[in-house]
Amino acid sequence: MQYYVVDVFAEGQYTGNQLAVFRGNPDTETCLKLAQEMNYQEVTFITSDEPVNGGYNVRVFTPINEIPFAGHPTLGTGFIVQQELAGKNTAQVTLNMQVGQIPVRFDDDGTGWMKQAEPKFQETYAAEVVAEVLGLSPDDFDPIFPIQAVSTGLPHIMTPIKTLDALQRATWNLAKFKQMVNWEAERAIKGLFAFAPQALKYGNDFHARGFVELITGMVEDPATGSANGCFAAWLAHHRYFRSHIVKARVEQGYAVKRPSLLLLDALDDGTSVSVQVGGRVNLVARGEIV
Secondary structure (H helix, E strand, O other), X not given: OEEEEEEEOEOOOOOOEEEEEEEOOOOHHHHHHHHHHHOOOEEEEEOOOOOEOXXXXXXXXXXXXXXXXXXXXXXXXXXXXXXXXHOOXXXXXXXXXXXXXXXXXXXXXXXXXXXXXXXXXXXXXOHHHHHHHXXXXXXXXXXXXXXXXXXXXXXXXXXXXXXXXXXXXXXOOHHHHHHHOOOOOOOOOOEEEEEEOOOOOOOOOXXXXXXXXXXXXXXXXXXXXXXXXXXXXXXXXXXXXXXXXXXXXEEEOHHHOOXXXXXXXXXXXXXXXXXXXXXXXXXXXXXEOO
């Protein structure tokens, strides 16, 4: 099998979230073993070089299981489909994933955008409970907006923090998180996305951290495309900017030394919320599994 390594939501060379993209259709056990071999947050498999119903079939694996959707794997795989299969001048490709068809389009400057599924707004959580998960005080949380689970295919808990300092001090308590989300439940929520309305780099709107240990087996994610889609929907739905329109720049990955930049574009028209998440993809390597 041919495979590619790309950095997704990259700010420069060797930044962003790493992804391995395989071209082939091995059995599920082999897919999982290859995900463990690469040891990235996720890997994907383009299971056929030819489109099916207008899209390319894609499976997504973490080192611990298969998942129905993930953000940076969608954007990174869309890039490989464009570059290697559909044609470099193709403005948009479609990926067939377990959550449905996901379109990925490309601007003239190379920025990729993925349109995520309609968001679902779920339960809310008390600051006192989440504070124990993140090792913070309840006073560190923004009381104006809810701590709320949102899903565009993979649910994450949106967690507004008042200051960048508090967000940088946050730690991770897996046992407390399992208790909070009722881990024994059939559809337990597995991710937490914390953010503050300040940034380390000029021009960015938010600093964020994504805790994904129950999804990937790794505590913190360099760039969580699925969670940022949920975040864009949350911002629009709750009129964070006093507007139903959201355009924002989110920096992530600094705590794990993989600086990343994600672009958010959302619109809440009162009936539905449309969400797009964008960023740069850099090809790092190509090779062959023997």
